[in-house]
Amino acid sequence: MAQRLEEYAMVGDAQSAALVARDGSIDWLCWPRFDSDACFAALLGTPEHGRFSLRPTGELRSVRRAYRPGTLVLDTELSTSDGAVRIVDFMPPRGAAPDLVRLVQGLRGRVELDLELSPRFGYGARRPWIRGRGRHLSASAGPDTLHLLGEVPLRADQGTIRARFAVSAGEAAPFVLTWHPSHEPAPTPPDPGAALEETETWWRRWSGRCTAGGRWHALLVHSLVVLKALTYSRTGGIVAAPTTSLPEAPGGVRNWDYRFCWLRDATFTLLALMGAGYVDEARAWRDWLLRAVAGQPEDLQIMYGIAGERRLTELELPWLPGYEGARPVRIGNAASSQLQLDVFGEVLDCLHQAHLSGLPFSADGWTVQRALLDWLESHWNDPDEGIWEIRGPRRDFTHSKVMAWVAVDRALRSARAGRLEGPLERWRALRARIHAEVCARGFDAERGAFTQAFGSKALDASLLLVPQVGFLPATDPRVRGTVEAIERELTEGGLVHRYDSRTGVDGLPPGEGVFLACTLWLSDALRMMGRHADAARYFERVVGLANDVGLLAEQWDPVQRRLVGNFPQAFSHVALVNAALGLSSPAPHRSGRCPEGGDDCD
Numbered sequence: 001m002a003q004r005l006e007e008y009a010m011v012g013d014a015q016s017a018a019l020v021a022r023d024g025s026i027d028w029l030c031w032p033r034f035d036s037d038a039c040f041a042a043l044l045g046t047p048e049h050g051r052f053s054l055r056p057t058g059e060l061r062s063v064r065r066a067y068r069p070g071t072l073v074l075d076t077e078l079s080t081s082d083g084a085v086r087i088v089d090f091m092p093p094r095g096a097a098p099d100l101v102r103l104v105q106g107l108r109g110r111v112e113l114d115l116e117l118s119p120r121f122g123y124g125a126r127r128p129w130i131r132g133r134g135r136h137l138s139a140s141a142g143p144d145t146l147h148l149l150g151e152v153p154l155r156a157d158q159g160t161i162r163a164r165f166a167v168s169a170g171e172a173a174p175f176v177l178t179w180h181p182s183h184e185p186a187p188t189p190p191d192p193g194a195a196l197e198e199t200e201t202w203w204r205r206w207s208g209r210c211t212a213g214g215r216w217h218a219l220l221v222h223s224l225v226v227l228k229a230l231t232y233s234r235t236g237g238i239v240a241a242p243t244t245s246l247p248e249a250p251g252g253v254r255n256w257d258y259r260f261c262w263l264r265d266a267t268f269t270l271l272a273l274m275g276a277g278y279v280d281e282a283r284a285w286r287d288w289l290l291r292a293v294a295g296q297p298e299d300l301q302i303m304y305g306i307a308g309e310r311r312l313t314e315l316e317l318p319w320l321p322g323y324e325g326a327r328p329v330r331i332g333n334a335a336s337s338q339l340q341l342d343v344f345g346e347v348l349d350c351l352h353q354a355h356l357s358g359l360p361f362s363a364d365g366w367t368v369q370r371a372l373l374d375w376l377e378s379h380w381n382d383p384d385e386g387i388w389e390i391r392g393p394r395r396d397f398t399h400s401k402v403m404a405w406v407a408v409d410r411a412l413r414s415a416r417a418g419r420l421e422g423p424l425e426r427w428r429a430l431r432a433r434i435h436a437e438v439c440a441r442g443f444d445a446e447r448g449a450f451t452q453a454f455g456s457k458a459l460d461a462s463l464l465l466v467p468q469v470g471f472l473p474a475t476d477p478r479v480r481g482t483v484e485a486i487e488r489e490l491t492e493g494g495l496v497h498r499y500d501s502r503t504g505v506d507g508l509p510p511g512e513g514v515f516l517a518c519t520l521w522l523s524d525a526l527r528m529m530g531r532h533a534d535a536a537r538y539f540e541r542v543v544g545l546a547n548d549v550g551l552l553a554e555q556w557d558p559v560q561r562r563l564v565g566n567f568p569q570a571f572s573h574v575a576l577v578n579a580a581l582g583l584s585s586p587a588p589h590r591s592g593r594c595p596e597g598g599d600d601c602d
């Protein structure tokens, strides 16, 4: 049985990630890429679906754990009646093959531990053959092979590798797990001590580049490390989370695969990274984007595989019982074929911001932007599935139209900044038309608020972004009315729901947690309105929901008081970084996304 999400920490090498439970069990790992089949899927089932556990045989008295500052190297200290050990878990920067190192260090007394490694390839479906003897065993099934190298005797037992060993204070027992394709020779595993040093140095060097200071510096750096870990280093694509099908409500059906690159999430991530001084990442993302879109910019997808793959067919895995029984478990994501107009605004905004942060213009980039705008010009008025990727009928979502305005606005700003060619007069007129239409049809004068869709009375937390993207200033009474209505009607326990799921707008059974990114957007909007103390309060409330190692899921269930949804989620950590950057910045009404101000630029 998987544990509460709060119990999990993540280790990763920016190509894949593992979830390590507080009791020493690794219950989720996909190798060699984030979106590969899982070889440990106990998270979505039982230990029989694959895990790697290291556990003291004696009675456990306490567990303490923390990341080494600025890194994803995890120290877990386990105290038992016999003494204490530290397990150091990490994935070294990727060499020829992915490795996971687990180093058991004796701290006090003499502690006996059980090792149990049950690889189950194909998301828990395939039990491997185990070969080898002594300190080096391998497990193979079809295309996948795992090697475990230890310094204690290992034995095979019906598809599981086991060992019982003891460490005394001052001793260490390292284990290195390596994956490789079955048809290739096994790579040489790294030396665990040297790999630890290399991994720490790599992360410290990266996190040391953060230029953002302020009161929440440590928190901010930690979220940036999480975001970096979710960035697929070979291509620059960014996954929304390293997991699939962690339910948005306990036992529910809102279970989706997040191991893909959403243009929206990736753009938000980039804006956060750039705000903290990471311009190289912006270059990698821009190049990723241009490759993904190349050839057919008008066929822009809202999400891609991490190397730019377009086909992300959604499938159910009936053999997996699901996290705490939440079925179905899905891989792939049908949202990939949806129309979500906001993505055009996200992409053009990102390219514009990248330039403002010092990236030179790229001719290819401008060709793509023009092609996107050509398409948007005749489609911005179409109903779509919107930012929340509803699975019900398309609507004229107000946020989608606001972001269509952003797309045109940023193209105009980019054209001016780079002296670039384009039908500027036409674009100016289009921008004004979209603005007028949103203000006329997306604003409900009776409610004094922008509403979820044209003509609807419902509220939607995505509209908290209106001042942030520069559509209207935070001081505008229509913005103030929207923010106050959301604060009044969409919050529960001081945290924000993205919308009221009971209306059936999303075509799914009602019921989900409060959305952490939306709560942080409320914090941003309040800060921009000058309500600093309230902004800080919402921010700190979200920070208080992170688990003991500072990780956030997508949502929080206010009834069961626990994290829900995929984990850890980039969207939540990005919103945290942006809110922290805003709260630490001296300019109260400026937003990170519209640093030149929201007024017309020409």
Ligand SMILES: OC[C@H]1O[C@H](O[C@H]2O[C@H](CO)[C@@H](O)[C@H](O)[C@H]2O)[C@H](O)[C@@H](O)[C@@H]1O
Binding pocket: 240, 248, 254, 256, 257, 258, 262, 264, 265, 333, 334, 335, 387, 388, 389, 390, 391, 571
């Ligand atoms: O709940 C419905 C939708 O949930 C997912 O989308 C959410 O996560 C995305 C990735 O972080 C984010 O970009 C989007 O705004 C969120 O609504 C899921 O991927 C969808 O398939 C699903 O319809």
